[in-house]
Amino acid sequence: MQQTIDLDSRMILVCCGTGCLANGSMEVYQALRQQLSTTEVQVKTYTKTTGCNGWCEKGPLVKIMPDDITYCQVKVKDVSEIIAKTLQTGEIINRLLYRDPKTKKRIKSHHEIEFYKKQHKIALRNIGEIDPASIEDYIERDGYKAMGKILSEMTPTQVIEEVIKSGLRGRGGGGFPTGLKWKACADATASPRYVICNGDEGDPGAFMDRSIMEGDPHTVIEGMIICAYAIGASAGYIYVRDEYSLAVKNLAIAINNARSRGYLGQGILGSALSFDIEIVRGGGAFVCGEETALIASIEGNVGEPRDKYVFPTEKGLWGKPTIINNVETWANIPVIINGGAQEFAAVGTEGSKGTKVFSLVGKVNNTGLVEVPMGTTLREIIYDIGGGIQGGRKFKAVQTGGPSGGCIPDTMLDLQVDFDTLTRAGSMMGSGGLIVMDDRTCMVEIARYYVNFLAGESCGKCTPCREGLKALRETLEAICEGKGKVEHLAFMQDIAETMQTASLCALGRTAANPVLSTLNYFRDEYLAHINEGRCPAGVCRDLTEFYIDAELCTGCGLCSKNCPVDGISGEKKEPHVIDQEKCIRCGECVNQCKFNAIKVR
């Protein structure tokens, strides 16, 4: 690949992260290449596929450099126009530019778009700018410079000191100071030592790690090599969740490329360090994100955790000292070494240094990946970057920390996001999932959803977690079906407490959080279900009815046309009626009706 692009040539970057691929970006890329090879273009052009830009909502995204133009929702039929206009003459196609909903103006550069403006990219610094299959692209952007630096200028102890000074804390949810973990492992006596990357991103709604593994695999590899040097490890494993096949593919390519350059293998860069990495695929088990379960899985067992009275830094994989860190944590390491701990620690809050990648999803306008300095408020993320709630609906809550976390109501939107603030509020930052919910989300149903998820993902070994989740699930189902009793709330609280104190692992200890936090902030919603047999959000099937207000209905028929069960009937221009027997409460009719005539009770 080219080292630099001449000012009079053009680089076209087509996003091929999972999101854009699903929207057809590979077809766009192929059409681009095919047409460029047959069309006479004045300028020299290069095309490249990149990893996820984070803004999946507006994909397929196509960027043109050095003009710094970002085209959104590009289709195959747009390709010829892009070539004829933008590439040939530099003319910008306005309709493909993002239109700011507030100012109504078209924006050319993604740097100016509200979604990206407030972001500060460190872990995501390369994604969307490089071809993940090209090690040269990575090297061009300071890649493997940190590795070179430590091997020639720093001792292992100095490396660990730097990571400690940076204040980096684990990005997978635990938030443990990374440097201290490395130090503990280096101080252990046994050998060999192992380095593991936890790529088992299990939180539903989170895809930060996926994007990094797909879009910038070398940053993970370089981070692991640096750690291997610091703790004296000879073998590394990247445990990738089974569902992430593109990540596995791109990591494998990157590892091969690193090997052929001598960055992995025997005597790296002529030093005494010998280190190589193997990819291990997960088997579809959320619990394997827990480090002792992950270790058990690599060893060839079921992913059941063990009591952690002795840490993996002392007795981990095959009973040897092991470092396990999350993908995003690894992505920060090369930056800390290159720029220095002080520069890294200049961003963030007192207790939480650096940035955090969040996956902002749910009922928000700009869904996608967002990397901001620690300490940014929820309001800024959801409203400034996220563009507010979809459809202009009312914000109800944001779920943070995945199934181990909790929900935050609107009264707490000005909370700064970092490790400690959210925990004090009864939730946790977790791996960075931010699921935005509006008034059409039932918080009781959400608690039921998470408990049901955890009941299936729990390893099932210990009583409090397995039986506790069973009891919680049955109770929440009863409440959602209108069979709840007031005593159930105290019952759940009691069981939750036992789960928190007696469970064997962090999954069990945090499994009751969704129930506890929704009970804390949305108790009235539970009571409405129990005492009034009503679901205020209009979600719980047995407690809701969708009906058409005859006064407001114009008989336009849009609702019945889009009803998937053919459950709406009515003559043209006459008020329509919903058949309650057929209604599945999908909400399509509500979405379609322009007159707000469809109500929920």
Add this chain to the structure above:
Amino acid sequence: MKISIDHQEIEVNPGDTILEAARKNGIHIPTLCYHEAYGGQGMCRMCMVEVKNGPATRMVASCTYPIYEAIEVETSTPAIEKIRKNIVALLYRSSPSSEFMEKMYRQYHGGESDELQYSSDFKDRCILCRLCVKACEEIGTSAISAIYRGTDKRISTPFDEASATCIGCAACAQICPAGAIDIFQSDTERIIWNKTFTRVKCERCGEPFATREQLDYIAARTGIEGYEARLCEDCRKKNMAVKIIEASGEGS
């Protein structure tokens, strides 16, 4: 080294678990999944105790916590009682036909069992302590294991079918604290884990004492095949006694 359990000073070896140390000194901590033959499994969480190490106090499972420092242990605080109460309640909820769990419930919960809302998804009597799995592993047959996960976790043979390695020794049923494993048997037959075995009669007293497969297995593993192998345990002891007497010369 010395630690204290319930204000009693105890001598321990580094690496001993709290439960082992307690048992050696006659201090009772309730357990459901512990067996001295296999050590602690950390599954039932009945054995939780409070450990004070310097300024920090935490709740740990005494059966898996290794002692390396001079800790102070409390085996019965209100918080611990609450845990035990809820654990037996949760297990009884799932195994309402278990006499064993009823007994445990009475002992550690004490309330009226009518208050308890039984799970609509009860699994007979199994409390998933996995002692049966351990026993089978120790015998060397590993015919049963814990399958699936989460709330679907249960013990069974592969594919829920008769296992090729099961020898019908019923060690699993014997060690099960909850009587959850069913054995159907007559004088000549035993059915366990969906497999039918022929029962063999003791050559001396005529009582059925083992399955054919069990004897074959023992013969294959130990080489013991002669007369002693075809005796039940009682008769084997008596036979041994006779031999000792004979061997010690003309006895009294």
Add this chain to the structure above:
Amino acid sequence: MSANARQVDVEKIVEILDNYPGEKRYIMAMMQDIQGEFKYLPREGLETIASRADVPLSRVYSMATFYKAFSLVPKGRINFKVCDGTACHIKGSNVLIDQIYKHLGIKPGETTADGEFSIETVNCLGACALAPALVANEKVHPKVTSSGIIEIIKSYGGLADATDD
């Protein structure tokens, strides 16, 4: 219960397993490759793995049932993986699951009697911005609506209506 009217190609299994040392730590990879080839884990596969890795069959069976990535039942020609991650859930993934049940008569984990379609739920495909999403044989379908799912079933040759079981 299995569809073992089909003859499983044991030679193929052996060929796949020859890629790995006979050690416990490779059991997952062995199962993944066999699942990839046969679209499920045939019994012979588990038995061969047990003897290769020198572990009891019960242990291999425990692993095969613990990890959701594996199926002991043959998948359909078209396998729907409906994402039930939180983002997809609040955007109505359960409606899609219901629709598939309504039109194909199968619940998550099941395969139609003719072996054409199967459905499973997965915990987050990582395409949260495209919720609700589902994957049909590796192809990701974004933002699937309750009527859209019917079109998708039809596009793969599925029956249009009626809830046979």
